[in-house]
Amino acid sequence: MHRAVRRDVDGCADRQTRRCRIPGFSVHRGIRYHERTGGEAVLISGGASSDYAGRMQPGQTLDARFELESLVGSGGMADVYRARELVTGKRVALKILRVPQHAGIARFRREGSVLARMQHPHIVRYVAHGAGREATWLAMEWLEGESLEARLARGPLTVGECVAVARGTSEALAFAHARGVLHRDVKPGNLFLPGGSCAEVKVLDFGIARVADATLTRTGSIVGTPSYLSPEQARGAQVDLRTDLFALGCVLYEALTGRRAFGGPNAVAVLAKVLLEEPPPARSLEPRVPIALSDLIEQLMQKDPAARPASASTVTESLRVVAAAELVHRAGAVPSLTDQEQRLLTVVLAHRPSPINEK
Ligand SMILES: Nc1ncnc2c1ncn2[C@@H]1O[C@H](COP(=O)(O)OP(=O)(O)O)[C@@H](O)[C@H]1O
Numbered sequence: 325m326h327r328a329v330r331r332d333v334d335g336c337a338d339r340q341t342r343r344c345r346i347p348g349f350s351v352h353r354g355i356r357y358h359e360r361t362g363g364e365a366v367l368i369s370g371g372a373s374s375d376y377a378g379r380m381q382p383g384q385t386l387d388a389r390f391e392l393e394s395l396v397g398s399g400g401m402a403d404v405y406r407a408r409e410l411v412t413g414k415r416v417a418l419k420i421l422r423v424p425q426h427a428g429i430a431r432f433r434r435e436g437s438v439l440a441r442m443q444h445p446h447i448v449r450y451v452a453h454g455a456g457r458e459a460t461w462l463a464m465e466w467l468e469g470e471s472l473e474a475r476l477a478r479g480p481l482t483v484g485e486c487v488a489v490a491r492g493t494s495e496a497l498a499f500a501h502a503r504g505v506l507h508r509d510v511k512p513g514n515l516f517l518p519g520g521s522c523a524e525v526k527v528l529d530f531g532i533a534r535v536a537d538a539t540l541t542r543t544g545s546i547v548g549t550p551s552y553l554s555p556e557q558a559r560g561a562q563v564d565l566r567t568d569l570f571a572l573g574c575v576l577y578e579a580l581t582g583r584r585a586f587g588g589p590n591a592v593a594v595l596a597k598v599l600l601e602e603p604p605p606a607r608s609l610e611p612r613v614p615i616a617l618s619d620l621i622e623q624l625m626q627k628d629p630a631a632r633p634a635s636a637s638t639v640t641e642s643l644r645v646v647a648a649a650e651l652v653h654r655a656g657a658v659p660s661l662t663d664q665e666q667r668l669l670t671v672v673l674a675h676r677p678s679p680i681n682e683k
C-alpha cells in the first residue's frame with residue numbers, strides 16, 4: 325500500500341496537499357494530488373517523499389557540460405533552463421530533475437529514452453540525457469517562442485490557428501502511437517509554438533509517457549493533469565491511444581472557447597466533471613467555430629473511448645473536413661444552409677479529388 329504521508333511534494337510554499345476523494349469512485353482512493361493556488365493540479369499516486377534538492381542557479385555549470393542561463397519553466401518534478409552546451413556552444417533546453425528520488429530518476433530516464441526515439445517535425449528534438457554527479461538531466465533543442473498555455477492566456481485562437489495546432493499535434497501523436505508510446509499528458513503547457521507559429525507546434529514533455537509493454541513503477545507516478553485527463557485515465561483503468569485523443573479534444577475546446585472543457589475550483593470538482601459531465605458544444609459558446617470542428621472536438625471528448633476517433637491519423641484526416649468547413653464558413657456563401665446541410669457540404673468538399681489548401 326502507498327504511504328499516506330501528507331507532505332509537500334516539491335517543497336513549494338504555495339502548494340498544499342490533500343487526500344483526493346470522490347464519493348463513489350473508489351479508484352481515487354490512495355491517489356494524492358497537490359495543487360497550485362491557481363487551481364492547476366497534478367495528480368500524484370503513491371507516497372513519494374519530498375527529497376527536495378533545491379534549484380540550480382543561472383551561471384552554474386552542470387557536469388562540466390552545460391552552463392545554465394535562465395530558468396524558463398517549472399513543473400512538479402523538474403525545472404527547465406535555457407542553457408548552453410559548452411563544447412558545441414549550442415543553446416539547449418535543459419530539463420533538470422528537482423526531486424532526486426528513485427521513482428523520479430527512473431521516470432526521467434525513461435523520458436530521455438522515449439524522446440530519443442521520437443524524431444518528428446512536431447516533436448521537440450532530443451539532444452542528450454544523463455545522470456551525472458550533480459543532477460539527472462535531459463537536453464533538448466532550444467525553442468524560441470511560447471507554450472500554447474502562454475498563448476491562450478492572451479485569448480483564444482482563430483479557427484485557422486486551432487486547426488493548425490490540431491494537425492501538428494495529431495501528426496505527432498500518430499507518430500508516437502505507431503511506436504507504442506502514449507503521451508498521457510497532452511495539454512497547453514506541453515505544446516510549444518516556435519516563434520508563436522501554430523503551424524509549427526511541437527509536442528513537449530514525454531515525462532509520463534507510457535511505452536507499450538513497459539511496467540510502470542507503482543509509487544510516485546504522476547498520472548496526469550485533471551482538466552485534460554480522459555475518464556478512463558482518471559479512473560485508473562486501462563488506457564490506450566484514445567486517452568491522448570480525449571486530451572487533444574480538451575485542448576482544442578479551450579483554444580477556441582477560452583474555457584476549459586472541464587474546469588473547477590479544485591481537482592476533485594474537475595475530476596467529477598471529467599467523469600460525469602458533458603461540456604456544451606464549442607459551437608454553442610463560439611458560433612464562429614465551424615460545425616465540423618465542433619463535432620470533431622465533441623467526438624474526441626466522448627467519455628466512451630469507442631465513441632472517439634479510432635486513431636490520431638483518423639483525426640488528421642478529419643481535419644481535412646474541418647478545413648473544408650472553414651472554407652465554407654469563411655466564404656459565407658451559403659448562409660441559409662441548416663447545420664445538417666453544412667455538415668453534408670463540408671464532407672463533400674473534403675472529399676474533392678484536388679487537395680484543399682487549409683490555412
Ligand atoms: N525545448 C524547449 N525550448 C524552450 N522552452 C521549453 C522547452 N521545453 C520546455 N520548455 C518550457 O518549459 C516548460 C515546461 O517544460 P516541460 O517539458 O513540460 O516540463 P515539466 O515536466 O516540468 O512540465 C514548457 O511549458 C515550456 O515553456
Ligand SMILES: [Mg+2]
Pocket residue numbers: 399513514529
Ligand atoms: Mg509539462
